[in-house]
Amino acid sequence: MEADRIFINTGAKPDVPGIPGITSDLVYTSAELLDLNQWPARLAIIGGGYIGMEFASIYAGFGSKVTLLIRGNRFMPKEDSDIATEVRRTLENKGVQVLLETEVSEIVDTGPTAKLIVKSADGTVGELEAEAVLTATGRSANTEGLNLQAAGVEVTNRGFIKVDDKLRTNVPHIWAIGDVNGGPQFTYISLDDYRIIKDQLYGKDLRTTEDRKNIPYSVFIDPPLSHVGLTEEEAIRRGYSVKAAKLAAAASPRARQFKQTEGLLKAVIDVETNALLGFTMFAAESSEVVNTVSTFMNTGQPYTVLRDTIFTHPSMSEILNDLLSTI
Numbered sequence: 001m002e003a004d005r006i007f008i009n010t011g012a013k014p015d016v017p018g019i020p021g022i023t024s025d026l027v028y029t030s031a032e033l034l035d036l037n038q039w040p041a042r043l044a045i046i047g048g049g050y051i052g053m054e055f056a057s058i059y060a061g062f063g064s065k066v067t068l069l070i071r072g073n074r075f076m077p078k079e080d081s082d083i084a085t086e087v088r089r090t091l092e093n094k095g096v097q098v099l100l101e102t103e104v105s106e107i108v109d110t111g112p113t114a115k116l117i118v119k120s121a122d123g124t125v126g127e128l129e130a131e132a133v134l135t136a137t138g139r140s141a142n143t144e145g146l147n148l149q150a151a152g153v154e155v156t157n158r159g160f161i162k163v164d165d166k167l168r169t170n171v172p173h174i175w176a177i178g179d180v181n182g183g184p185q186f187t188y189i190s191l192d193d194y195r196i197i198k199d200q201l202y203g204k205d206l207r208t209t210e211d212r213k214n215i216p217y218s219v220f221i222d223p224p225l226s227h228v229g230l231t232e233e234e235a236i237r238r239g240y241s242v243k244a245a246k247l248a249a250a251a252s253p254r255a256r257q258f259k260q261t262e263g264l265l266k267a268v269i270d271v272e273t274n275a276l277l278g279f280t281m282f283a284a285e286s287s288e289v290v291n292t293v294s295t296f297m298n299t300g301q302p303y304t305v306l307r308d309t310i311f312t313h314p315s316m317s318e319i320l321n322d323l324l325s326t327i
Ligand SMILES: Cc1cc2nc3c(=O)[nH]c(=O)nc-3n(C[C@H](O)[C@H](O)[C@H](O)COP(=O)(O)OP(=O)(O)OC[C@H]3O[C@@H](n4cnc5c(N)ncnc54)[C@H](O)[C@@H]3O)c2cc1C
Pocket: 009, 010, 011, 012, 030, 031, 051, 142, 144, 145, 146, 177, 178, 179, 180, 184, 185, 186, 187, 188, 190, 220
């Protein structure tokens, strides 16, 4: 195919782990599980990333007995351990069983159910039965069939299309946008990639991926977990001297009104500059509040400005006053 300009925007696809028996009809990817019209009484989820977590929360809400099988030795390793502990406790209260350091070595399709052979870190081998198995072990670039080699388009060692900060590939007139270029895999990053291209073609050609300072994200478990900036552990690793504010979600009148009092909030402040380095909210409506906080962080003002901002009552945002006043 020839064109003056080519934009590759083919997204990502689920990785399917090479476990014997993985081709069983009872094993689903996230897209396939959404199409399932029968409710699984038991759901085994392979992978403890955000997709695995969201499906665990959704199906536990439906009443399925959910088991999360995680290979690593830490639950939600990218989050601070106090937040991860709170999330785990909340999921477990909903009946989700979390198994760390667990490898699935085989899946046996017995007809109505799948039997998973699981191996723990101490070498113990056990069995787990489920009506459905979800694989959520990561996503890779959707480049199959594009014949990138023919155009000389380079990919990373993980198979994502290599781009510069203006999303240009190594071949002039070919760009890669969205999940396929290996950036953060979010709908709104794909949208922001589009803004960069639009600015190049029709604007001042100033926008780059380097402009993205604080990218918020939400994990749609119940309640949602949202985060922006650095975690406390990451800030310390980077050499910041920090103070952390923490507050239980139950402190929020709005959360009590919603009867959603599980959860925890946390803010990380740079002792030297009073800048807000990071914010995590595991509570109702966090996917809204996090956008207020990221907008604030982009202004570079000291945390005290947000602490003293007037918010409506009752709202989940007003808890920012209380959270930041604990410092
Ligand atoms: C279960 C799940 C939950 C998610 N939840 C969220 C969330 O809550 N919030 C969020 O922001 N993001 C979420 N994401 C991520 C989000 O879906 C992606 O980041 C986003 O869709 C990426 O957009 P994109 O434009 O790169 O590609 P896509 O939206 O994947 O679109 C790519 C399109 O290209 C098509 N295509 C592929 N190959 C070819 C080809 N050879 N020829 C022609 N067409 C082709 C595909 O069929 C597809 O229509 C979630 C993803 C999953 C899997």
